[in-house]
Amino acid sequence: MPKPGVSNNPLGTLPADAQQRREQVEEDLACLYRVLVDMDELSIRIDQAMRRSSAVHPVLIPAQERLGQVRERLARLHKTMGQQWQTGQSHRWEA
Numbered sequence: 001m002p003k004p005g006v007s008n009n010p011l012g013t014l015p016a017d018a019q020q021r022r023e024q025v026e027e028d029l030a031c032l033y034r035v036l037v038d039m040d041e042l043s044i045r046i047d048q049a050m051r052r053s054s055a056v057h058p059v060l061i062p063a064q065e066r067l068g069q070v071r072e073r074l075a076r077l078h079k080t081m082g083q084q085w086q087t088g089q090s091h092r093w094e095a
Helices: 018-050 052-092
Strands: none
Touching: 018 052
8 A cells, every 4th residue: 555755666767657547546536535434433423422412313223234334345445445555555656
């Protein structure tokens, strides 16, 4: 996985087009990671609301389950993109 603030390419500078491909994947990975963190925070907030009042359970339980399903799909996408990043690194981001 990419390391922020560190050269992630042990073989030197990439051509501009390869650098652009790598940067796009890294930006997308970072965006997905932020979404996953946001979803975790939402899940915590839902749990807190359910502990405070059982009256919200009928609405929040299905929302919590759906949030978990969406989070799982996004986590799989993040993992796949991480694998694409590793493949790109090993092939120097050649098209």
